[in-house]
Each structure stands twice: as structure tokens, then as C-alpha cells.
Amino acid sequence: MAISFRGPGPIPIDLNVNGEERTVFIEPRRTLLSVLREELGLTGAKHGCGRGQCGACTVIIDGETAYACLTLAVDCEGRSIRTIESVSHGEQLHPVQEAFIEHDGYQCGFCTPGQVVAAVSLLEHNPSPTEAEVREAMAGNVCRCGAYPNIVTAVLDAARQGTGRDPGVSGATVASGEEG
Amino acid sequence: MKPFSHGNATSIEEALEALSGMSWPLAGGTDLLALMKEEVAAPERLVNLKTILGLDAIAERQSGNENEWHIGALTTLSALSQTPAFADHLGLRCLVQAAQESASPQLRHMATLGGNLVQRPRCWYFRNRHVPCWRKGGRRCFAFKGENKYHTILGGGPCYAVHPSDPAVALLALNASLLIAGAQGRRVVSLEDFYVMPRPDRQREDGYHPVTILEPNEILTAIVVPEPQANSRSVYVKRTERGAWDFALVSAAASLRLEDDVVKEARIALGGVAAIPWRANAVEEVLIGQPLSPELIEHAAGAAVAEAKPLEHNAYKVDLIKGALRQALQI
Amino acid sequence: MPTIRKTQVEFEGRIEEREVIVEEEHIESWGHDVEMRWVGKPTPRVDGIARVTGKAVYTHDIQLPGMLIGRFLRSPFPHARITRIDSSAAEALPGVSLVWHKGKQPAVRSLDGRAIFVDEVNYEGAEVAFVAARDERVAEDALALIEVDYEPLPFASDFHTATAADAPSVVLGEDNWIDREGDLYERGSVEAGLTDADVVVELEFTTPVAAHCCLETHGSAVAWEGDLVTVWHSTQSIFGTRSSVAEALEIPMDRVRVISDYIGGGFGSKWGAEAFTLMAALAARETGRPVKVVLNREEEHLVAGYRPGTYQRVRLGAKQDGTLTLIEQEADVTTGAFGGGGHVVGGPAKDLYLCPNVRTRVRAARANTDGARAFRAPGYVEGTVALEGAMDALAHKLRMDPLALRLANYAEKSPSRGQSYSYKGLRRAYEMGAERFGWSDRTASAQSDEGPWRRGVGMASQIWGGGGGPPANAIVKLLPDGTAEVAVGVQDIGTGTKTVLTQVAAEELGLPLSAVRCVVGDTLPAPFGPGSGGSVTLASSTPAVRSACREALRQLIELAAIMLGLEEAPAGDFTVEEGEIVYGPDPEKRIPFNQVTAKMGNYMIVAKGARGPNPEDRAVNTFGAHYVQVAVNVETGQVRVERLVAAHDIGRVVNPLTAESQVFGGVVMALGYGTTEERVIDPDTGLQLTPNLEEYKVPVMVDIPEIEVVFVDVPDVEANSVGSKGLGEPPIIPAAAAIANAVFDAVGVRVTDLPITPKRLLAALRQAATESKEGTR
Known part of the structure; x- marks a missing residue:
């Protein structure tokens, strides 16, 4: 079977972020960081360098830390993403x-x-x-x-x-x- | 980053069918996405390999009378460094050391071993989109007469950028070979033959002069490491400017088999000194058959740099690689 | 009654005489023996939860409905003439709102007197065009569609090229020299110093160009509402930004509100409106939509400033007993095509030691790079590397303990100003640091070599200003429930300003910390506060807070007196204790704070306060000494800083927790400066090779030594009413020099080119080995 390519224009992508299913309509070139910050309003992860050289965008993907700035959002379908926003629960800090x-x-x-x-x-x-x-x-x-x-x-x-x-x-x- | 379309491959065959000059494979993405963001690379399509099941497995297999380790190309550097069968194995330890000393924890979670082996040079001219250097299709190497403190001392040009991989150096010392899948079938290539010195006659569609023999429509699927013989030991030594998260100034991997302190077998590989992971045949010749003494180690270190031709700003690498090799041989 | 007085204020090594409005009675400084409830106690930050949960809003995080994103096309040449520019394809791209460049100028064309889009570009990264678009992707796609033809021009990237006889013009029609004669300081005479000297040392040093690398890159977001404009700007000076925005846009100041609630690092590089601020403001006005422009990491390295590199020569003369007879220091710096940055490299030489003959000269030239900017103790870091390196060499030559040499030249009065210090605790800092470090046992650690590792120890000392001064204001509101709001027009760039202001207000008001809310980083609610530079924020603003709180209490006591039936009693008979107002002559007569305020309904007591003048005829300075142990690997060239003791005199320490953080930060930054960080420009193309955090190597967690911090912590009661001085800059000043001195102690070779990378260390060892071979022949 041939691969079905999507894009380069916006395509629907399903993400599991902090336990919630979210669907975004984005170009394949979008990084996870830009989707978290611009589409999902999760601005806790920061854009410090965009090249995986500073760590300000660190998130947890499938249980391991990763740089959201060097991760394509489209590659995160079916994976569990946790951001800083999930670390505390209401007033209860970690x-x-x-x-x-x-x-x-x-x-x-x-x-x-x-x-x-x-x-x-x-x-x-x-x-x-x-x-x-x-x-x-x-x-x-x-x-x-x-x-x-x-x-x-x-x-x-x-x-x-x-x-x-x-x-x-x-x-x-x-x-x-x-x-x- | 230029727009591109994206597809998930579910099998090697599917991926192979989709690959071409401007349709590139994507694994961990830590190198490719950085190149794309710098606009040093601009593929039109990305074929995601991470969706192919089973390419991240590590298994011991029998091959004739020998055992060998198959490491799936999608194995991440962190998974590799946490594999007890390697970490606790004196003969294979250098691979774990090399993986562990690569990049940062996050990057090791993301980066795959296959991607690490096929990454492009980290040269600060090559990675600058404004510099039309030879490696990316221009006329000359800007480092040759320029700022070359991180560049090669062995092997010459026309590109003087070093190969940045740590694991490749360890794997070269371990006599690894690579499984490559292509439209025409599969082939096995020794890691030593996988890397090629800069050659004007090998050029990609986008002008890039590749570091490996991997064709655009091929995929690296596994890394095969022969089980070292008894009494083998291996070490990877890396020198950097920063304490972590830094590419090697130089590195050395040594795989030795000793009997009664006499070197029976030796494979020595050097990193950060040449355009490809550098097999130090001359060092091996010095070592084999001799008792491993301080004098022999000194002699071997000298042999490693006998052919060195430092550039204006990197003569220090001659001292550095000798020291790294001495340390690798002492352990 | 407000009056106008003159006062001396030091800012980054320069003394200014300022006329200030003084408006309230003098407040006695908190003395040594005053018992404090909040001040002087380790206090976690009042905004800690926002910082650790990701909820703190930085300029990068501003997202407004309909907001556009702006991006710049920048020059890929260090020097060129733009011969053609065509943006039609970019303008036609869907989602692009506007494109500006030299052929399509915005409504305002220049900032600080310099035109933005011009024919001649003078550095890599110079603005060539601006695009505002729906989002970052569209903006970047549009940039790629702008066609520009450049005619490259000859360029000069460094001091020697720029000042050579046949040098190309960095800026056509301008002299490459900014200051050919040099900024000269002289007391006594060099000749006399040489004549009197038994021993002379002369050394040359080079220091690297260092990048600030604020993790939050520079940026602004701008929104208009009618003729009111709100500017979110990652800045060290909200009021400086407000005036520069108003000036650039030619609008009244009251139309402009600047907000900088959280700032992701500044280190001297983030001040007023910049080209991106102006473009955001103009584009927002033209499109009627909010516009955000933030630099990317590469732009941050190209156009957001740097500490200039220096070439320095130092000559010291001394008597056999170590008494200095001469300090001579010359420095050459390149500060970019249009200048910039502080480069008072001679500052430490003027003032650190008692010496009759001192001459310093700093020459500056242009180069085809963007302008230098102040960077955490500008000039003093560079100058101290050379001065304290030379002092170490002098001590070695005299066979003296480096610490003893410094003590032998201890200045009790300000050598350059002749004034007494308000307080100088450097001697105490020397002693405390030496004791903690075990300086007197230092030979033991130096002998603990292992294999290729050689151990060594070194020290260096430091002087800096940080006394602050007027003007600075504060407003305090006492609310009906007995809580208080404090508004101060400063900003918290990560130093903990908001927390120390809260501590001081709570202390003065006698309230719990939790009952005081402090607002900073917003020009609308707050009265004027100074920019956070020169380590002045705390010393300028906390006395203003005290004064405002004092005035608020005065009003409160008047009300309390009425409620207690003591209208006739003098105000001085009342004190505030544990949230109660107590009548001294009859302590039974007391009334809780919040009972008084509850009477107010929704009315509130509003009081303002101002920073008083600095003491007359006193020099106000901060001091410190660092002691370092390093291990140097003679095979790998690696320098491992193992332990550093930092002893600082900053007067009273208001918050030991955040003060210690400041010292850690300065030391870590100096560690990078001394061992790994270095901007590299390709001599052939003039392009920067290190515009990222991979090639420009800042320290990471594993590089950090054991750092121990000791404070003299004696209130400087003459300096201001809080008795405290600044700490932002002092700790970065001596550490690199101390490390270099320790490296010398370890291997017997002095590396005078920073940073001390494996390359430089191995080269120095190799050269020393060759020289010693030649010497024995």
C-alpha cells in the first residue's frame, strides 16, 4: 500500500495533551511547540532557541523528555504529551x-x-x-x-x-x- | 522552515516506494528538522519511519558460528545506552559510552541510532545558509583557510568538516556493519565502507555532497555488531569544551582483545579528526602482537597522528587525540 | 515641601551629578541592631508559583485576538549596498498584511535619530525589510519572497582591521575611529611610577566578545485602543521604554503604557524601544490589529548586543614590599558599526587599589557588526581580567601571597574621587572569603595533583557601584481590610526585586508578607522607578518604598489617634507593633491596624514616597573577592573549576536567598566567559559563525563547581535608609580573573587570552615547553 501524504497545507491532527484529546488543523511543518503555544494556549513551554539547544521547551512524550521545538506535531499523533501545565493540580504543586x-x-x-x-x-x-x-x-x-x-x-x-x-x-x- | 507534506510509513517497502531525491526519510528529526529550520535542507516530502513497527528492537542472533547483535535503526540513543547487555559487556561498552556522551538527555530520547549515523556535518559554515560551501554544492570549503578550530586534521578535503557522530566511532571500532534496504533489495555494508571521504562525483539533487553511500531511495534498517570474542574490551573517550551537550573536539574508540597482556586483536577508531569516522590502521599495526606497555601506547599514539596535517587553528587536536587514544588504550 | 537638591549618583563606573526633587523628611537608616521581621530573612519569591507552573506571562507569551506576527528580512552581508528590492510577491501572499522596506517606508522612518530602512547596510542582521502577517509561517514565507540585490562592500570585523592604515570604511563617509585618542584617565604620572618601582610587570590580554543569550529573546507586542497604545516589552526599563516609544511615535507620554511583568533575562541588553518595537507599534496602528515581533535565536546573536572584545596591555610597578607605584592599562575595543555599550574598562584600575600613579586609556573603533550593549558590569569584567591577572603576575614576581599584595594596597578612601566611602567592607570580604576557602592552607590543595590533573588556586577582587540613588518613587495604598498594595515603577528581571520590595514594605508597615501585594513592571499604576542596570534597582527603590510606607503610617496613626480619643497626642508617641497601633505613654491604648482601616469603607489611604539623595561627599561602592580552586588537565587542556568562594560586601542583605542566587548567577556567567563562551566571526565573509546556543557555549549543569557565598552583611547606614546596595553585577566581575589566576597556579603558565579553552591552554603549555627547552639549551 502506498503511503498517503498529507499537506503541505493544513490537515487535522489529533493530539493527546495532558490527558485531553485535542484536534488541531495545522500544516505538517508545525512543531509541537508552536502548536502547544499558539493553538492550544499552553504557553508554559517556552521558545528559547528553536533548535534543541536550550531546553526551555522541554515536554514529556510517552514518558520521556523531549524538545517540543524539534518535534513535529504531526509525529505526535497517538502519543501522550505532558506539559508543565499538567505538573500541578489546581493549587496543589508538585x-x-x-x-x-x-x-x-x-x-x-x-x-x-x-x-x-x-x-x-x-x-x-x-x-x-x-x-x-x-x-x-x-x-x-x-x-x-x-x-x-x-x-x-x-x-x-x-x-x-x-x-x-x-x-x-x-x-x-x-x-x-x-x-x- | 519550508512547507512539506508528510506521510507515515507502516513498512519498509512502503517507505522505499515513497523515497526519492526530494522525498526524505524522517526518524528522530533532531538533525533533519534543524537543517530544515536553517533552510540548509528543504525536502518536499517527509516519510516518517517511526511508524514502522519493530525497527527499534535490539536482538542477539546467530550467524554461522558467531553471534551478532542486531540493533534496529530506530533505537533511540537513550534506549541504546540503557541496554544492560551492552552496558555490562566489556567488549561492547564503548557503544554505550558513546551513546551516553552524545548530546543531551532530551536529544538522546529523540534521536535514533540510524539517524545519528547519517546526520550531516556540524560545521559552522555548512550550517550557515548564507555560506555556499562545497559540502552543500558550492565551490570551496570556507573552513580550509578560515575558522577551523573544530575541523579535520586527517584525510584532507575538499571538505574539512568532521563527522559529528559519537556512536559511529564506537561502531567502527566494533567492526559493525549496516543493513540497508533499497528498491533493488537489501545489502549489507561494513560501517567502514558506509562512510565516504568527500568526493566531487557524489552529489545529491540539492547539491549536497553526501558523507555516506546511502542512496536517497534507501533506508538504513539495522546496525549489526558482532559479538566480541572472549577477553575483548572496548572504551570510548571523548573530549569536549563544555562538560556535556557538546560535539567531540576529538574522540577515540578502542576495541582490544588481550591474551596475557599481549594485544591479539585491535580496532581503533578516531572521531573529530576527519570527514568520516577514522579507522586508525596504523595504530592497530603498532599494537597487534605486542605486550600493552606504556611505551607501546606512546608509540601507538604517535602513529595515530603521523599523517596529521593540521589547519591554521586546530593543531591542538594533535595533542588532544593522542591523549584521548592513550586514555582509551590504558583502560 | 519638595525642593531641588544636587546629589552624586554612580552608574556603571561613571559618576553623575544629578539634580533631584527631594520631597520628604529624612528617614533614619535601619541600623545594625534593629530587629527585623522580614528584612534580612531568606524569603522565597512572592511570585514563585507563577514561575514554577508556567503561568508567568512573558512578552513572548502575549497572545491577543487577531494578533499579527512581524518578522524582519536581514542583511546576509556585513557591509553592502542594496541596489534593488522587490516585495510584490510577498505582498501578494495571502495572510500578509504589510511589507515595509527602503522603497516602501513606514510612517516613522527612524529610531533614536537613525533611519531604519536605508541603502547601506553595515552589519550582518541589519534590517532590510519588515513583514506583518497572519502568523509566523506566513511571515517567514513572505520574507523568502522578497527579492533583494546587494552590492557587497569591503568590511572590517575586528579592531586591527578597522584601524589599519588602508582599512575599508565600516560606515561610508564616517571615520572608523569612534575615539582615537581614547577615554583617558590619569593621576600622578607613569614616569614617576616607573622610577619609583623596584619591580615592573607588563602583560597583554585579549578578552572575547560575549553574548548575553537572554533565554527570552528580545521582543515587543503592541496593541492600540483608540489613541492609547499598550506595549508589552521584555525590558529592563519600563519607563525608558515608555519615553522612547512616545518620542519615536511623536505621541504624548500619557498615551503609552508599557508592561513588562516577567522578563526572561536582560543582563544589560534590554532597554528602550527597538526597531522591532517601533515596527510592531506602526504595523498595529496601520492594521488596527495587535502585532507581536520577537527575535529568533539567530537574530538575538546578531542584533541584540554583546560585550565587546578587548585587546589590553597592563603595566604595574611596585616596591619590593608590594606597594604599587604604577597602574597603567590600555584597552582597545570595537563596539559595532554605530557604537554602543559601556566600555569603562579602566574603572577597576582607577579605584581598586591605592596607587599614586594611574593611567588608563580606552580606545574605541567601529566594526561591521551590530552595536555592543552594556553586559553585566560592562567594562569592569574585561578590565578586571587584565588588572587582576597582572596583580597575580606581580605577586608571583614579588614572591608574595596574592592576597597580601592586595591588602598592601588597600584603599581606605576612593582613590579617584578622594572621598571617604559610605562603608567599605572589602577587607572583611577578603578575610571571610579567605577563611571559608582555606586560603592559608592553599598549598595543600595545590599539591593534590592526580595523573594529568594539576590543581591550583587563585583569587581576584572587585569594585563596582551599585549605590543607586534618586529619582525613584513608590506609592502605597492601605486598603480597608488592612492589606496593602505597593506600586513601584521598576521591573523584576529575575533578581527578585518584587520580593525584596514586598519585604521592605511589610517590614515598615508591620504587616505580614502575605498582606502586601507589590506591583512592578507596569507604567500605568506605578510611579517612576529606575531601569534595572548598574545594580541600582534595590538601592534606589527600597528607600522610596520605606518612605511611602512611613507616610501611609503617619496618616493611619492620625486616624488611630482620633479613634483612640488622642487627637492631641504628638504623632511620635505612636508606634506600630504586630499589626497594632500603640500609644507609647499608655500602651494599653492600642488599636489593630485593620480596625482603623475598616473605618474607611472603600476609601483607602494613599501615600507616596521618594528616594532621598545620596550622602554628600561619600563614595558609595560595592566590593568583593573570589577564591577559586581549579583542576587543569595538561593532556586534554580541560579546566575544571572545582570550588569557588565568593565573598561580597553589599551593605545589608535584604534577602539572603535571592542574594545568594545573584552570586551563583554571576559566577556561572563568568565561568562561561572565562572558559567556553566566544563569538566567532569569519574573517573572510564577515558572517557570525556562532549565532546559536550550540556553537556559542554557555555553561550547563555539569560544568558548575561548588559555589559558596559569604556576605559581609554590614548595613551601609550612610548610603540610604535601607542600608543596602546592589548585587546584580558584582559577582560576575572577579570570577574569570580568579579562574585564570588559579590556572596559572596549577600549570605555571599564564593564559591571557580568554576563554581558556583546551585549544588555548594546550597551545600555551606547548609554547612554554618550547621556551623552557630553548632556555636550557
């Missing part, structure tokens, strides 16, 4: 978010959504990382303000807090990711 606030794990805050998503994903895969593991796992997120030391502290603290105090929050997001 332990990673609480730790970022407590330890000042940010400055201008522009990279922060990407950092938080990367940290949440790290702790889902490795609930009690060593400092070296945190540094390696977070090496794909640039913070030009240089908040790195506090980010490391925050992630390590969230790991301690998250496993002891409130496993429910992080557990819930894992579950929704796997189901989606």
Missing part, C-alpha cells in the same frame, strides 16, 4: 515545584518550566538520584541566569520530600502518562 520555590531554583524563570518538567521526569524514572545523576539528567536545560546550584538542591530535596511526604502527586502524573 514536590519539585515546591522545592524550586523554597530553594530559589530559578531567577528570570524563563527556563523554569523546562527545568521543572525535566526534574519531574527524572524523579519518575529515578526517585532518589545522586547529585551526579541530577546534574547529568538536567544537562539538557540551559539556565542563563545560572540558578544551577539551587536547581540541584531543589531536585535533590524534592526527591527526599517526594518519596517520603507525598508520593501521591508524582504517582498520579506517572499513571496518567502511562495510560495516555
Whole structure:
């Protein structure tokens, strides 16, 4: 059977974002980042470089972090996408978010959504990382303000807090990711 | 990015039928989409390979008396680096090290091994749409007399951009071969023969001078790594400017089989020094049959750069590659 | 009664005498022993939740109904003449609203006196055409349809080319020199300094062009409502932006509202209206739709400024005991085709040490690149690399402890101004830093070499302004339920300004932090506040907040006095304690804050305050010292910074949590500057080869050493009523110099070209090896 090509004009695409099914009408050349920000109003993921060189657009696709700026939206059909907007639930922050606030794990805050998503994903895969593991796992997120030391502290603290105090929050997001 | 149409392939045959000069395969996209955004590449159609099932499997198979590992071309770098059968295997460890030291965690989740092997050079002239360099169909290499601190010291031109892949260097040391599917059937090519030095007679429709023998209507489907013999060990050593998320200034992969400290077999590959992953035959000749002593390692390191012809700004790579090779041989 | 007074204000190394309006009684500074409830306590940011949930709205995130996206076509040549431009195909593209260029000019053609779309383009990235379209894709497709013919012209990319005898004109008809004689400072004489010296060292340094790399690229979004225009602008100065927008559009200031709620980094590069702001405003006016223009990453590198590179020569003379007899520093910088940026490279040489004979000269030339911009401690970072590198070489030559050499030349008064300091805690910073680092045991760490790794330690010190000053205003509203709103016309560029303003207001008002809401980053509700540059925001604006709060309390106490039946009692008899107003002579007579305000119905107490003048005849400065341990791999050329202790004197530390963050940030940026970051321009084409975050290498998580921060934390009670000074810039100043000095200590070779990459380190080692071989022959 021959492949049916769609585009280059706008085509309907079904996306599962933060557990919700969304249909958008877009050109195949659109990146996931531009669709999240412009079509779905999810502006938490930022456009820092557009080339996979900064990490401000980090999202979780099928349970693994990825750069939304180097991912075509059309390639995300049938996959589960989680953005920063799914990390907290109403007023209930994720332990990673609480730790970022407590330890000042940010400055201008522009990279922060990407950092938080990367940290949440790290702790889902490795609930009690060593400092070296945190540094390696977070090496794909640039913070030009240089908040790195506090980010490391925050992630390590969230790991301690998250496993002891409130496993429910992080557990819930894992579950929704796997189901989606 | 120029508009294009997009189709999901569900089988290799389907994909092959659709591929052509301006209809390109898309896997992880971390290289291709960046090239398209820079307008250094502008395919009219993208054939998504990620929808082909089974191309991301890793399996051990018997081939004659030998065992070999089949790594599906869609295996991501992170999946590769988390494969215990490789990570815990002294003989194959260099592949995991190379995958782990590539790019960033996010990119390793996205990038496939096949795509990593066929990526285009990372040269800062090549990737600049305003520079009509030889590699993309222009008349000359701008790095040759220009800013060439990241460029080649071995093999010469006419393009002096280094091949950027880390895993390719490890795979060259592991004597890997590649399964290629094409309209005319399948073929197996050793990784060493897969890469070609810059040649004026090989040029794509869009002017690009390819780094590999892969034709536009072919797909790389698997990477085959022979099971190393007992007592083999391998190491990948990478030098960068930044602590992570950086392409290699130079790198070295060594795969050795020792018996009583005597080198029985050796395959040495160097990265960041030539337009292709560089097989260091001269080093292997120095090593084989000799006891692995500090003197021998020094001799081998010297042999690696005997033919080196640094450009104006990259003589430091001569020291750097010697050091990387020394380290690779010591472990 | 408002009066006009003169006061001295230092801004980025330059002293200005300003006439300011002073309007309220002097407020005593919070002294050393005042017990504080909020000030001085580590305080998480008041807007933390917005930042960690992705809900904080940056200029990039502004999306308005019907909004158009603007993009620029930019010159692909460093210097060229545009001979033809045809935009008809672009205009015909569906979704394109308008196209402007030199043949189709917008209603306003120039900004800051310089025309935007012209025949001659002088740098890669210069604006050639502008498109506003339905979305970014259409805008970019339209750009590709614009046909432009260029006649390339000869160009110069660096100082030596630009100042050579037969240099091509960077700007046709203009001298390539911006300042041929140089910005000269001299006290005493070089000859006397040389005559008096027992020892002289002379070194040359080069420092790289560094890019700010704000993660939020520059941008503006503009919407008109009738003749009112709202400009969302990622800026360090909302009021500077307002005046530049009003001026460019020739409209009254009150028509313009500028909002910059969250700003994704500035570092000195984000100020007033830029070409993209003006085009957005004009296109929005013409189309009747909101327009947003943000730069992409490549444009950010091409046209959003940089720290200029320098070529420097430093000569120091000293007595055998280390007493300096001479500091001479010359620097050459290229600041772009039309100049720009601060380059007070000689600042540290003038003021860091007591020395009778000092001469500094900074020459500037044009080059075919966009203009330099201020970048976090402009000039001082570059100047300190050379000055403190030379001091280290001098210490080595004298066989002195580098710290002892610095202490031997400690300046108790401002050497260039002759004035006493309001407070100088550098000696204390030296001591605290040395103690934390273990400087006196430093030989132990230096001897812990492993294989190819050599360890070394180094230090460097720092001076900067950061005293701030008037004018700055604040408005406080006490609401009926006893909560307070504070409006200040500053912006929080990520330093935590909003949080420290809240702390200071809560402290002065005696309210819990949660009862104070602080509004910044909006010109409409807020009175004037300064731009966030020169590390002045906190020291300028927190005293204004105190003063406004004091006035609000005065009014509140008057009301309380009435309610307590004490109308006749003097105001000074009342104090505010734990949310209650207490009558001192009879503490039984007290009334809760919110009972008084509840009386107001929906009326509110509104008070304003202003920053008072700086102290007369005092220099207000910040100081610091960094101590570094590095490991250098002599085989790989790798420099691994292992540990850095940063000791800073900034007066009172209002928020130790965010203050520590500032120091981390400065150190991390200096680490990049010293070891990995470098703009490269191709000499052949004049094109930038590093306009992205792959080739321009900023530090990532794994590069970061252990950083320890210590503050002297003595309130500078003479400086202002809060006793605090700025910290945005000080920590970036000494770190690169300290790293380079530690590298010397590790390998015995001084690398004077930054950044110290493997390439440069290996080359230096190789050269040293050759020289020592030749020397022993």
C-alpha cells in the first residue's frame, strides 16, 4: 500500500495533551511547540532557541523528555504529551515545584518550566538520584541566569520530600502518562 | 522552515516506494528538522519511519558460528545506552559510552541510532545558509583557510568538516556493519565502507555532497555488531569544551582483545579528526602482537597522528587525540 | 515641601551629578541592631508559583485576538549596498498584511535619530525589510519572497582591521575611529611610577566578545485602543521604554503604557524601544490589529548586543614590599558599526587599589557588526581580567601571597574621587572569603595533583557601584481590610526585586508578607522607578518604598489617634507593633491596624514616597573577592573549576536567598566567559559563525563547581535608609580573573587570552615547553 501524504497545507491532527484529546488543523511543518503555544494556549513551554539547544521547551512524550521545538506535531499523533501545565493540580504543586520555590531554583524563570518538567521526569524514572545523576539528567536545560546550584538542591530535596511526604502527586502524573 | 507534506510509513517497502531525491526519510528529526529550520535542507516530502513497527528492537542472533547483535535503526540513543547487555559487556561498552556522551538527555530520547549515523556535518559554515560551501554544492570549503578550530586534521578535503557522530566511532571500532534496504533489495555494508571521504562525483539533487553511500531511495534498517570474542574490551573517550551537550573536539574508540597482556586483536577508531569516522590502521599495526606497555601506547599514539596535517587553528587536536587514544588504550 | 537638591549618583563606573526633587523628611537608616521581621530573612519569591507552573506571562507569551506576527528580512552581508528590492510577491501572499522596506517606508522612518530602512547596510542582521502577517509561517514565507540585490562592500570585523592604515570604511563617509585618542584617565604620572618601582610587570590580554543569550529573546507586542497604545516589552526599563516609544511615535507620554511583568533575562541588553518595537507599534496602528515581533535565536546573536572584545596591555610597578607605584592599562575595543555599550574598562584600575600613579586609556573603533550593549558590569569584567591577572603576575614576581599584595594596597578612601566611602567592607570580604576557602592552607590543595590533573588556586577582587540613588518613587495604598498594595515603577528581571520590595514594605508597615501585594513592571499604576542596570534597582527603590510606607503610617496613626480619643497626642508617641497601633505613654491604648482601616469603607489611604539623595561627599561602592580552586588537565587542556568562594560586601542583605542566587548567577556567567563562551566571526565573509546556543557555549549543569557565598552583611547606614546596595553585577566581575589566576597556579603558565579553552591552554603549555627547552639549551 502506498503511503498517503498529507499537506503541505493544513490537515487535522489529533493530539493527546495532558490527558485531553485535542484536534488541531495545522500544516505538517508545525512543531509541537508552536502548536502547544499558539493553538492550544499552553504557553508554559517556552521558545528559547528553536533548535534543541536550550531546553526551555522541554515536554514529556510517552514518558520521556523531549524538545517540543524539534518535534513535529504531526509525529505526535497517538502519543501522550505532558506539559508543565499538567505538573500541578489546581493549587496543589508538585514536590519539585515546591522545592524550586523554597530553594530559589530559578531567577528570570524563563527556563523554569523546562527545568521543572525535566526534574519531574527524572524523579519518575529515578526517585532518589545522586547529585551526579541530577546534574547529568538536567544537562539538557540551559539556565542563563545560572540558578544551577539551587536547581540541584531543589531536585535533590524534592526527591527526599517526594518519596517520603507525598508520593501521591508524582504517582498520579506517572499513571496518567502511562495510560495516555 | 519550508512547507512539506508528510506521510507515515507502516513498512519498509512502503517507505522505499515513497523515497526519492526530494522525498526524505524522517526518524528522530533532531538533525533533519534543524537543517530544515536553517533552510540548509528543504525536502518536499517527509516519510516518517517511526511508524514502522519493530525497527527499534535490539536482538542477539546467530550467524554461522558467531553471534551478532542486531540493533534496529530506530533505537533511540537513550534506549541504546540503557541496554544492560551492552552496558555490562566489556567488549561492547564503548557503544554505550558513546551513546551516553552524545548530546543531551532530551536529544538522546529523540534521536535514533540510524539517524545519528547519517546526520550531516556540524560545521559552522555548512550550517550557515548564507555560506555556499562545497559540502552543500558550492565551490570551496570556507573552513580550509578560515575558522577551523573544530575541523579535520586527517584525510584532507575538499571538505574539512568532521563527522559529528559519537556512536559511529564506537561502531567502527566494533567492526559493525549496516543493513540497508533499497528498491533493488537489501545489502549489507561494513560501517567502514558506509562512510565516504568527500568526493566531487557524489552529489545529491540539492547539491549536497553526501558523507555516506546511502542512496536517497534507501533506508538504513539495522546496525549489526558482532559479538566480541572472549577477553575483548572496548572504551570510548571523548573530549569536549563544555562538560556535556557538546560535539567531540576529538574522540577515540578502542576495541582490544588481550591474551596475557599481549594485544591479539585491535580496532581503533578516531572521531573529530576527519570527514568520516577514522579507522586508525596504523595504530592497530603498532599494537597487534605486542605486550600493552606504556611505551607501546606512546608509540601507538604517535602513529595515530603521523599523517596529521593540521589547519591554521586546530593543531591542538594533535595533542588532544593522542591523549584521548592513550586514555582509551590504558583502560 | 519638595525642593531641588544636587546629589552624586554612580552608574556603571561613571559618576553623575544629578539634580533631584527631594520631597520628604529624612528617614533614619535601619541600623545594625534593629530587629527585623522580614528584612534580612531568606524569603522565597512572592511570585514563585507563577514561575514554577508556567503561568508567568512573558512578552513572548502575549497572545491577543487577531494578533499579527512581524518578522524582519536581514542583511546576509556585513557591509553592502542594496541596489534593488522587490516585495510584490510577498505582498501578494495571502495572510500578509504589510511589507515595509527602503522603497516602501513606514510612517516613522527612524529610531533614536537613525533611519531604519536605508541603502547601506553595515552589519550582518541589519534590517532590510519588515513583514506583518497572519502568523509566523506566513511571515517567514513572505520574507523568502522578497527579492533583494546587494552590492557587497569591503568590511572590517575586528579592531586591527578597522584601524589599519588602508582599512575599508565600516560606515561610508564616517571615520572608523569612534575615539582615537581614547577615554583617558590619569593621576600622578607613569614616569614617576616607573622610577619609583623596584619591580615592573607588563602583560597583554585579549578578552572575547560575549553574548548575553537572554533565554527570552528580545521582543515587543503592541496593541492600540483608540489613541492609547499598550506595549508589552521584555525590558529592563519600563519607563525608558515608555519615553522612547512616545518620542519615536511623536505621541504624548500619557498615551503609552508599557508592561513588562516577567522578563526572561536582560543582563544589560534590554532597554528602550527597538526597531522591532517601533515596527510592531506602526504595523498595529496601520492594521488596527495587535502585532507581536520577537527575535529568533539567530537574530538575538546578531542584533541584540554583546560585550565587546578587548585587546589590553597592563603595566604595574611596585616596591619590593608590594606597594604599587604604577597602574597603567590600555584597552582597545570595537563596539559595532554605530557604537554602543559601556566600555569603562579602566574603572577597576582607577579605584581598586591605592596607587599614586594611574593611567588608563580606552580606545574605541567601529566594526561591521551590530552595536555592543552594556553586559553585566560592562567594562569592569574585561578590565578586571587584565588588572587582576597582572596583580597575580606581580605577586608571583614579588614572591608574595596574592592576597597580601592586595591588602598592601588597600584603599581606605576612593582613590579617584578622594572621598571617604559610605562603608567599605572589602577587607572583611577578603578575610571571610579567605577563611571559608582555606586560603592559608592553599598549598595543600595545590599539591593534590592526580595523573594529568594539576590543581591550583587563585583569587581576584572587585569594585563596582551599585549605590543607586534618586529619582525613584513608590506609592502605597492601605486598603480597608488592612492589606496593602505597593506600586513601584521598576521591573523584576529575575533578581527578585518584587520580593525584596514586598519585604521592605511589610517590614515598615508591620504587616505580614502575605498582606502586601507589590506591583512592578507596569507604567500605568506605578510611579517612576529606575531601569534595572548598574545594580541600582534595590538601592534606589527600597528607600522610596520605606518612605511611602512611613507616610501611609503617619496618616493611619492620625486616624488611630482620633479613634483612640488622642487627637492631641504628638504623632511620635505612636508606634506600630504586630499589626497594632500603640500609644507609647499608655500602651494599653492600642488599636489593630485593620480596625482603623475598616473605618474607611472603600476609601483607602494613599501615600507616596521618594528616594532621598545620596550622602554628600561619600563614595558609595560595592566590593568583593573570589577564591577559586581549579583542576587543569595538561593532556586534554580541560579546566575544571572545582570550588569557588565568593565573598561580597553589599551593605545589608535584604534577602539572603535571592542574594545568594545573584552570586551563583554571576559566577556561572563568568565561568562561561572565562572558559567556553566566544563569538566567532569569519574573517573572510564577515558572517557570525556562532549565532546559536550550540556553537556559542554557555555553561550547563555539569560544568558548575561548588559555589559558596559569604556576605559581609554590614548595613551601609550612610548610603540610604535601607542600608543596602546592589548585587546584580558584582559577582560576575572577579570570577574569570580568579579562574585564570588559579590556572596559572596549577600549570605555571599564564593564559591571557580568554576563554581558556583546551585549544588555548594546550597551545600555551606547548609554547612554554618550547621556551623552557630553548632556555636550557
